[in-house]
Amino acid sequence: MASKTKVVAITEFMTSVKRKEFIILTFLLPLILVMSMVIPLFFMQTISHQKETLGVVDESGIVLPILKERYTDYIIKEVPSPEEARQLLENNIISNYIVIPKDFLKVGKASYYSKVQLSSFSSANINLERILSDIVIESLLSDKGVSKETINKVKSPIEMERITVTKKGEEVETPFSFVGNYLLPLFLFMSIMNAGGYLLNGIIEEKENKVVEVLLSTISPNELLSGKILGLGGLGILQVGIWISGIVIITSFLKIPLVSFEKGIIIMIFFILGYLFYSSIFAMIGSISTSTRDSQQISAVVSFLVFIPLLLFFGIVQNPNMAFIRLLGMVPPFIPTIMMMRVLLSEVPIIDIVLSMLILSLSLIVSAKIASKIFKVGILMHGKKPSLSEVLRWVRG
Known part of the structure; x- marks a missing residue:
C-alpha cells in the first residue's frame, strides 16, 4: 500500500471509529434488535403463567x-x-x-x-x-x-428430524436458527450501508468545505479514494467482528449451532466484495452530488436495492436453491445478501458460489474504474450538478 494511501486509510478509520453514529450503530442497535425479540418472549412467558x-x-x-x-x-x-x-x-x-x-x-x-x-x-x-x-x-x-x-x-x-448432508458426506442436524440465518445477513447489510454512508458523507463534506482541493495538492485522486475505501473497509470489518462475537456469545448461551468455518470464510468473502462494490457506487454518488440532500435521494434507491433480498427471506428459507433465487443471486446488487443467506441456509452448489463471486468481482472492477474516472473530475465540481451526458463523458474520457 502506498504511504499516502495508508495515511488516508488510517485517518479515515480513526476519525470514523470515534463517531457517535458508529458507536450507537455498533453497540446499541444490535442490543435493540435483540431486546425486541427477548422482551416479547419474556412477556409471553409471563402471560403463560397467568392462567x-x-x-x-x-x-x-x-x-x-x-x-x-x-x-x-x-x-x-x-x-x-x-x-x-x-x-x-x-x-x-x-x-x-x-x-x-x-x-x-x-x-x-x-x-x-x-x-x-x-x-x-x-x-x-x-x-x-x-x-x-x-x-x-x-x-x-x-x-x-x-x-x-x-x-x-x-x-x-411421525417425528421429523432435519438433517443436512454436507459436501463431505457428513450428516448434521440442522434446527432453524432465526438468529444466525436472518440477523447475520442483516448486520452485514447494515455494516456495508454504514461504511458506505460514511464514505458518501465524507466526500460531500470535503467538497462543500473545499478541503478536497487542499488534499489533492499533495495526493492523487486515486490514492485519496483508495485510502478512504480501505480505511472504511477496516471499520466495517471491526464492526462485523464485534457483532459476530456477540452472536457467538448469544448462540452459545442458547445452544444454537453456528455455521462451519468454511461457510464463515465464504460469507466474509461476499461481505468484503459487497462492501468494495457498494463503496465504489457510493463514491460515484458523492462525486456527482452537490449537497447532502442530493446524495441522500440517490443513495436511498441503492440502499433499497440492497435490502430487497432481506424482504425475500422467508421465500429463500422455503427453498434456497430454487431457480429464481439462484438467478437473483447472480445479479450484482443482490449477490452479497442473497449468497450469504443461501450459504447459511443450505449446501450451495460450488458452481453458484464461484460464478457469483466471479460476477461480483468483475462488477467490482468495472464499478471501481468508473468510480475512479468520475471521482477525478466530480470531486472538484461545486454548485452545479452534472448532467448524465457529462458523467458519461467523464467515464469515456
Whole structure:
C-alpha cells in the first residue's frame, strides 16, 4: 500500500471509529434488535403463567374430565349451560368458553367463544384443538378394538428430524436458527450501508468545505479514494467482528449451532466484495452530488436495492436453491445478501458460489474504474450538478 494511501486509510478509520453514529450503530442497535425479540418472549412467558379461566359446557359428558387432566393452558371451569356460560363471559368471570355438543364424538364439532378475536396461531388454541382431536381419535379407534399403543401411534405418527448432508458426506442436524440465518445477513447489510454512508458523507463534506482541493495538492485522486475505501473497509470489518462475537456469545448461551468455518470464510468473502462494490457506487454518488440532500435521494434507491433480498427471506428459507433465487443471486446488487443467506441456509452448489463471486468481482472492477474516472473530475465540481451526458463523458474520457 502506498504511504499516502495508508495515511488516508488510517485517518479515515480513526476519525470514523470515534463517531457517535458508529458507536450507537455498533453497540446499541444490535442490543435493540435483540431486546425486541427477548422482551416479547419474556412477556409471553409471563402471560403463560397467568392462567385465565376457560368455561366448558360439556353436553357429551365425556370431554370435561379429559380436558381437566390434559389441558393446562387454562383453568377449567365446568358450566351447566351455554346461557350461563355467556353470562359468565359478559361478567368477566371467565375469559372464554367452549360448548361440546352431545354428538361431538360423531360429528367432531365444537364452538369456542371469546370477547377478543381469536388467533389460529395461539399455542393455547392449537393445544386445545389437538386434545379435542385426540379425544375423537381415541373414541373412534377404541370402539373398533384398536390397541392403546396403536392409538398413540396414530395420534403422533411421525417425528421429523432435519438433517443436512454436507459436501463431505457428513450428516448434521440442522434446527432453524432465526438468529444466525436472518440477523447475520442483516448486520452485514447494515455494516456495508454504514461504511458506505460514511464514505458518501465524507466526500460531500470535503467538497462543500473545499478541503478536497487542499488534499489533492499533495495526493492523487486515486490514492485519496483508495485510502478512504480501505480505511472504511477496516471499520466495517471491526464492526462485523464485534457483532459476530456477540452472536457467538448469544448462540452459545442458547445452544444454537453456528455455521462451519468454511461457510464463515465464504460469507466474509461476499461481505468484503459487497462492501468494495457498494463503496465504489457510493463514491460515484458523492462525486456527482452537490449537497447532502442530493446524495441522500440517490443513495436511498441503492440502499433499497440492497435490502430487497432481506424482504425475500422467508421465500429463500422455503427453498434456497430454487431457480429464481439462484438467478437473483447472480445479479450484482443482490449477490452479497442473497449468497450469504443461501450459504447459511443450505449446501450451495460450488458452481453458484464461484460464478457469483466471479460476477461480483468483475462488477467490482468495472464499478471501481468508473468510480475512479468520475471521482477525478466530480470531486472538484461545486454548485452545479452534472448532467448524465457529462458523467458519461467523464467515464469515456
